[in-house]
Amino acid sequence: MSRKPIIHIEKTGLATSFQDKGRYGFQRYGVVTSGAMDSFAFQTANGLVGNPLNAVCLELCIVGPTLTFLDTVTFAICGANLSPILNSTPILGWRTYTAKRGDTLEFGKQIEGTFAYLAIRGSFEVEEVLGSKSTYTKAEIGTTVTPKTIYYSTHSTLLKRNRGLIQKEIPTYHHHIEVRYIRGPHLDYLQEDAVSNFEEQIFTYTLGDRMGFRLQGESPIQSKQQSLPSDPIPLGGIQIPPDGCPIVLLADRQTTGGYPRIGTIISYDIPKFVQLPLQGKVSFYPISVEKAQQLHRRSIFTYN
Structure with missing residues (x-):
């Protein structure tokens, strides 16, 4: 041909x-x-x-x-x-x-x-x-x-x-969004107030590419231990590096990582999150795995 x-x-x-x-x-x-x-x-x-x-x-x-x-x-x-x-x-x-x-x-x-x-x-x-x-x-x-x-x-x-x-x-993309996430799996590696500090802040998207978006908040998220044995990185995983500024890992993310993860953005909200422009604002609130699964089932395409 x-x-x-x-x-x-x-x-x-x-x-x-x-x-x-x-x-x-x-x-x-x-x-x-x-x-x-x-x-x-x-x-x-x-x-x-x-x-x-x-x-x-x-x-x-x-x-x-x-x-x-x-x-x-x-x-x-x-x-x-x-x-x-x-x-x-x-x-x-x-x-x-x-x-x-x-x-x-x-x-x-x-x-x-x-x-x-x-x-x-x-x-x-x-x-x-x-x-x-x-x-x-x-x-x-x-x-x-x-x-x-x-x-x-x-x-x-x-x-x-x-x-x-x-x-x-048809979605509308905003400069200030709320994103749902599932807590964990490395909360034991973070300070006791890390989760409440994370969920109460509004973060600014300051730097990023297809690998991940770096976020800046008013106060850093503190860790008890700044690194741990590497494990697989899921899409939307939220790493907490030593400087306490969260990094959300996306499509071109590395396969494994050694920074503790405070949570993972649910798959249903990934399209909304990646459309955030530079200097856009984002806040996070927790959701259960069961509710995340329900939203995921709603997002599966069924073209007639």
């Missing part, structure tokens, strides 16, 4: 990468999972164009790329509002558009959120490594986004496009 070009990347943007749901089953060998930071926006974009929900997308971060379409294409952009512009005309997220050969797509100012997902019906031909097409730039795994031509996937599966995303399901 001959390869068919789909887009040409003119400018790469700030931290654009190819992502699917992630690379699972290899953390025991030191391979990070990667995958889309915002799984809800990622899967919605695929559903809107009729791709399988795990089809690889372009993940955009803060500053989007500039693309030229090389074929008539159905596409959708979900997640952060990065001011998408099709042929000099502003367009909206969370809906489908058709571009023709020679059309250009670019992005302007970051309005709300941090990560957006560009899905194209038919998806992209990019390198698959260990069962995933996600890019992990630090280890040079996957296809790096550079100015070049990208082709249609030769193994793409097309489904019926889902148009049922109703307005009330």
Whole structure:
């Protein structure tokens, strides 16, 4: 089968990468999972164009790329509002558009959120490594986004496009959010007032990338013991390093870590958390495992 070009990347943007749901089953060998930071926006974009929900997308971060379409294409952009512009005309997220050969797509100012997902019906031909097409730039795994031509996937599966995303399901991204988390597992390594101190503070997101977000509060979270034997790091794990400033571990997190963890953000709230902009505010409150599981079951996609 001959390869068919789909887009040409003119400018790469700030931290654009190819992502699917992630690379699972290899953390025991030191391979990070990667995958889309915002799984809800990622899967919605695929559903809107009729791709399988795990089809690889372009993940955009803060500053989007500039693309030229090389074929008539159905596409959708979900997640952060990065001011998408099709042929000099502003367009909206969370809906489908058709571009023709020679059309250009670019992005302007970051309005709300941090990560957006560009899905194209038919998806992209990019390198698959260990069962995933996600890019992990630090280890040079996957296809790096550079100015070049990208082709249609030769193994793409097309489904019926889902148009049922109703307005009330489209998230709004805020500069001050509340996030639910499950306490533990290393509370014995923290001072007695650490949990109450953590839950009573409002933290500022000061530094971060796909690996994790660093938070700054008014007073540090104190530890009895600043390190412990390394153990596996879950998505959303909240580490307390020696300086007492929490670090939330995300898609490109390391496989193991030796700082005590005060808790883990529930999977249902991860999409909301990762869309927090720099200098955004976040506070945490505890939730039971049972309630977290109920929310997780609600979040599973069931496209008609």
